[in-house]
Amino acid sequence: QEKKIFTVLGPYPVIRSQLRARGWVERKPPSAGSRPEQQQPLRSPWPPEEEEEEEEEQRDEDPDDIHKLMSCLLRDQTPYFIWTTRCSAVNRRLLRHxxxxxxxxGVASFTTKEGLCVNLRNLPWFYEADPDTFFPRCYRLGAMDEREAFIEDFRLTAARSLLKVALERAGDMPVGTEQPPKSGEGPGEHRVPRSHNSHHMPSTAGSPLPSQLVEEALQVCRQHLDSVGHQDIDRDAPSPCMTAIDWDRFLQDYYRVVHEGDGLVLSASQQDQCQALLQLLAEHLPQLTMEGNRNVWILKPGAKSRGRGKAGGSRGRGLPTKEGVPVSPCPPGIVCVVRLEQVLQLAGGCTSFSAREGEWVVQKYVERLLLIFSTKFDIRQWFLVTDWNPLTVWFYRESYVRFCSQPFCLSRLDPARHLCNVSIQKRCRPARGRHPRLPPDQIWSCRQLQAYLAQAGRAGAWQQVMVPGMKAAVVAALRSAQDLVGSRKGSFELFGADFVFGEDCQPWLLEINTSPTMAPSSAVTSRLCARVQQDTLRVVIDHRDNPACPTGAFELIYKE
Structure with missing residues (x-):
């Protein structure tokens, strides 16, 4: 009569125990513990074997026979609360109100890399937010127009990168694009005064390339500035990449300078032009600083999670290689690349049903990252949606930090240095000489991150920059897909967003996961994952029935 019957599909002992503590009784599914083998339209949150592991590690304390008996008595009853790992596990047409x-x-419209890529691009049409300020630019390689746009972006980024490298080697970087100061240096104190003579950039691999290469890069960047500055509205200007430049030759020379260490001749006049042009571009390109100067991109399976999928063959076998240029065979499915032909070859060479070219996205890598003890990290941030009309969003005040096991290095693009996923890092060995304050299990709580920032002299960064930026990005991503999601009043959903941070502490959204893992991979996640499940029930059950009930660490951040 009280309608306190629930069903849980998957290894969620915390949900089960919390519901039972509220007086709910479980009606177990007929095939409890088994998993259907059919392919699901949404990404699986984890492989079945990991679910079984988690279930094994967190068995219910109550005698299982009692719950089995009660479940048998309820086998003909309707469950009024259903928690499952997959939306497709429930026939929604048969649900009662x-x-x-x-x-x-419909959440795949923002919980797949492809969906997020497409819908955030349309965000400015109906919401006052610029995705370029929080989401690294991204392209679907299977869409011809986006493939061409990526090729143009890669070339433009190469031209800008060449100017940055030329200035960097000359010891003169424009304001807003400097490399971060070393320990003990303040902003601006590490710049090297330049002379007014021609500079021969240091060479380790061959003769310095002529200044014509810089002149070509300047020409491309000038035309790009005209384009983004809307100076070409009244004339049919060609694309910046449609100039008379031989792009194949330009990129090969660019690779030699940036990735292979060849020298470069830079005149004093060109040095001044590089400075001025990059400063002007910075006013129009929000990602100019974070994109760095090595033109690193990531090829990702568009509809997978946690690095799944294969690119270029199993564990990277068959990847194109070239002496002096790093290739990243990231084991399962994400590939970091620095050459245009690598991206096109890898995407075009994926012929399996799960890796067709149309299912791959390529995204700009955030090269200018906030690091901790020279190590890359990201953050898993939870949020909860309890309604789509009006859109109602709850943000969790706790989160956890995931570290890579090797020091960050842009000349070595292996997954141990660049992919923070727990499922990937658990296969990697920690670096020798690793900083003693880095956690052996690669996980911190956000409170430990805040303590580190305070010690580094950035005590206000978390509350003033990082959290507000993450909240804004989450709301913007949801708004971009709002019309594509099925708005059902009897539903809710917990999501996990992954962020990295630039050197200025601004967050960059990488992806949003449905059914974020609750596996206790560390002491921190064991505590926080249990807590977020408890607080989710506080919001969707206790607070729904009594608005005066506390919502734990969930904070209502948006309601239309």
Whole structure:
């Protein structure tokens, strides 16, 4: 009569125990513990074997026979609360209005890399936010127009990178694009005064390339500035990449300078022009600083999670290689590349049903990262949606930090240095001489991050920059897909967003995961994952029935 019957599909002992503590009784599914083998339209949050592992590690304390008996008595009853790992596990057409389910339909529009890529691009049409300020630019290689746009972007980025490298080697970087100061240096104190003579850039691999290469890069960047500055509205200006430049030759020379160490001749006049042009571009390109100067991109499976999928063959076998240029065979499915032909060859060479070219996205890598003890990290940030009309979003005040196991290095693009996923890092060996304050299990809480920032002299960064930026990015991503998600009043959903941070502490959204893992991979995640599940039930059950009930660490950040 009280409708306190629930069903849980998957290894969620915390959800089970919390519901039982509220007086709910479980009606177990007929094939409890088994998993259907059919392919699901949404990304799986983890492989079945990991679910079984988690279930094994967190068995219910109550005698299982009692719950089995009670479940048998309820086998003909309707469950009024359903928690499952997959939206497709529930036939939504048969749901009653008073049944509560932990998924919405249509969330692939922002929980797949392809969906996020497409919908954030349309965001400025109906919401006052610029995705270029929080989401690294991204392209679907299977869409011909986006493939061409990526090729143009790669070339433009190469031209800008060449100017940055030329200035960097001359000891003169424009304001806003300097490399971060070393320990003990303040902003601006590490710049090297330049002379007014021609500079021969240091060479380690061959004769210095002529200044004509810089002149070509300047020409491309000038035309790009005209384009982004809307100076070509009244004339049919060609694309910046449609100039008379031989792009194949330009890129090969660019690779030699940036990745292979060849020298470069830079005149004093060109040095001044590089400075001025990059400063002007910085006013129009929000990603100019974070993109760095090595033109690193990431090829990702567009509809997978946690690095799944294969690119260029199993564990990177068959990847194109070239002496002096790093190639990243990231084991399962994400490939870091620095050459245009690598991206096109890898995407075009994926012929399996799960890796067709149309399912791959390529995204600009954030090269200018906030590091901790010279190590890359990202943050898993939870948020909860309890309604789509009006859109209602709850942001969790706790999160956790995931570290790479090797020091960050842009000349070595292996996954141990660049992919923070727990499922990837658990296969990697920690570096020798690793900083003693880095956690052996690669996980910190956000409170430990805040303590580190305070010690580094950036005590206000978390509350003033990082958290507000993450909240804004989450809301913008949801707004971009709002019309594509099935709005059902009896549903809710918990998501996990992954962020990295630039040197200025601004967050960059990488992806949003449905059914974020609750596996206790560390002491921190064991505590926080249990807590976020408890607080989710506080919001969707306790607070729904009594608005005066506390919502734990969830904070309501948006309601239309």
């Amino acid at each position: 008073d049944q509560v389910v932990n998924h919405y339909s």
